[in-house]
Amino acid sequence: MIEKYDYSLKDLILNSKFDKNMLIKLLKMLKSYNKYKYNIYDLHLNNIVWSDQKKEFGIIDWDLAYNNNYVIDNKLDDINFIK
Numbered sequence: 593m594i595e596k597y598d599y600s601l602k603d604l605i606l607n608s609k610f611d612k613n614m615l616i617k618l619l620k621m622l623k624s625y626n627k628y629k630y631n632i633y634d635l636h637l638n639n640i641v642w643s644d645q646k647k648e649f650g651i652i653d654w655d656l657a658y659n660n661n662y663v664i665d666n667k668l669d670d671i672n673f674i675k
Contacts, residue, residue, distance in 0.1 A: 595643065595646075595650065596643070597641035597642060597643050597650060597652070598641075598643060598645075599642045599644075600637060600639075600640065600641050600642075601618070601637045601638075601640040601641070601642065601649070602637035602638050604642055605637070614642070614649075617648060617649055618649050621648065621650070621651075625651065632651060632654065634653055634655065639653045
């Protein structure tokens, strides 16, 4: 089943809808994807999407995803994880 998302991260930011709670959910989602050892080489603000119904983020456009042995340490604090 294909999920429907309502906004891209870019839309949320440009329309001032991105808030602290969404930031926490975004970081949680990115850290969960990080566990699978895949790099998405086309990850940008339009490929991170938000569902109003589920109240969660997802990633679309996996065409440039590759298996990679490099994983960012999920135990890093949020600021260092983002860097």
